[in-house]
Amino acid sequence: MRRTTTSDATIDRGDWPDAVTPWGDAAWRTAVEEFTTRGLTAHGLRPGGRPAVRLRPWSVLVRIPLDDGAHVWFKANPPASAFEAGLGEALGRLAPEHVLRPLAVDAARGWSLLPDGGPVLRDTLTGTTPREAARAWEELLPRYAEIQQALLDRTDRLTALGVPGARTADLPALLDRLLAENAVHLPSADVARLEAARPEIARAAAELAALGVGDSLDHSDLHGGQILRPELGRYTFFDWGDSSVTHPFCSLLVTFRAFGRAHGHEELPRLRDAYLEAWTGPGRTPRDLRRGLTLALRLAALNRAAAWGRLWPGNPGLAIAEGEPPATAWWLRAVLGTPGGDHLKG
Known part of the structure; x- marks a missing residue:
């Protein structure tokens, strides 16, 4: 598994060091930061540490530490599976006792901010x-x-x-x-x-x-x-x-x-x-x-x-x-x- 670091994040590229994702676009990362900040603020949460980023050919996943020691997750889907964000939001209403309910969703961009749900x-x-x-x-x-x-x-x-x-x-x-x-x-x-x-x-x-x-x-x-x-x-x-x-x-x-x-x-x-x-x-x-x-x-x-x-x-x-x-x-x-x-x- 290949890991690299930047000044503000640890990057895990797994077995796909050359995977194409939007993470390399600075404007995209800025928009993600704005989205996650709004989502955290709406729930009274504050970030508190270096995020860990997992890049795959099928998703971008970011583990965001909080100042209370907990953490949340940001997920971005590619266009062909961008529906997951809106689906997750809908399932949170239709089957709230059985699914991970998102903290925030941008369905148009396929982005979700998710709570930590415990061990798999x-x-x-x-x-x-x-x-x-x-x-x-x-x-x-x-x-x-x-x-x-x-x-x-x-x-x-x-x-x-x-x-x-x-x-x-x-x-x-x-x-x-x-x-x-x-x-x-x-x-x-x-x-x-x-x-x-x-x-x-x-x-x-x-x-x-x-x-x-x-x-x-x-x-x-x-x-x-x-x-x-x-x-x-x-x-x-x-x-x-x-x-x-x-x-x-x-x-x-x-x-x-x-x-x-x-x-x-x-x-x-x-x-x-x-x-x-x-x-x-x-x-x-x-x-x-x-x-x-x-x-x-x-x-x-x-x-x-x-x-x-x-x-x-x-x-x-x-x-x-x-x-x-x-x-x-x-x-x-x-x-x-x-x-x-x-x-x-x-």
């Missing part, structure tokens, strides 16, 4: 057994489903805020667009397989849409680093820049992959059942819901592919790992399988 779930689960980790997820996933259910009738409002639309019925068209944009990054054999899979993807999307669970908000990157756990039994969801309006079950793709890497796959059926229990209703059997989730885990790769393109202008496509194609193309290729669902038989 991933850190609080360090050293726990897989069963202990699963208990936490069994507890929080129904609460996440509550957010999604509260938004079922508000999807038009979400898209009006700029949240990308990837509605279940439109996922085959999203496949077409992503393939046209990324075919150059894939072997011709993979392009041919994706083209051949198009009718199957269309059938899967139609079957999922017929399940009777409407489109809602999909966080699209729901793992233990995107959930705060200030104390036992409390969970706060944040970092919505990868979100889209699509089938809610798509949310579990990243959850299952991340949990499996950290804690193994044996407990995944418990997470699945805890989440799906919240969606039971007339005409939807557990078997129907499990079938729907299997479909969603495959189709969700399209949303992940789309989200990886939301970078600051001027940055090249990012790869999942060295030697792999850009992440957008990698996730597009994942549609050919069932990523995240292989350990959920039975």
Whole structure:
């Protein structure tokens, strides 16, 4: 991880020393300082120390110490995910008990000033057994489903805020667009397989849409680093820049992959059942819901592919790992399988 310092900030560039961000623009930094000062003053807060800046191809994040020893966070999103600021403000009204409520927002510029919400779930689960980790997820996933259910009738409002639309019925068209944009990054054999899979993807999307669970908000990157756990039994969801309006079950793709890497796959059926229990209703059997989730885990790769393109202008496509194609193309290729669902038989 590469760190540099300036007279007034410590800069963390991570593995992206050449990432293009607006931080190098002095006028932009001045505007950020004015925004954060206004936001802090409105809440009776005062800065008190050197800020720490994290620059990534997909965001600028600044940790601002306060004079009382606490701290807050400034976040700037690139244009393609600038909707996160307005979405965070809306979620703060619609689901205040479950989300990190911003102190100040500039929706037009994609800026947010956020309170510190405590440690992330991933850190609080360090050293726990897989069963202990699963208990936490069994507890929080129904609460996440509550957010999604509260938004079922508000999807038009979400898209009006700029949240990308990837509605279940439109996922085959999203496949077409992503393939046209990324075919150059894939072997011709993979392009041919994706083209051949198009009718199957269309059938899967139609079957999922017929399940009777409407489109809602999909966080699209729901793992233990995107959930705060200030104390036992409390969970706060944040970092919505990868979100889209699509089938809610798509949310579990990243959850299952991340949990499996950290804690193994044996407990995944418990997470699945805890989440799906919240969606039971007339005409939807557990078997129907499990079938729907299997479909969603495959189709969700399209949303992940789309989200990886939301970078600051001027940055090249990012790869999942060295030697792999850009992440957008990698996730597009994942549609050919069932990523995240292989350990959920039975």
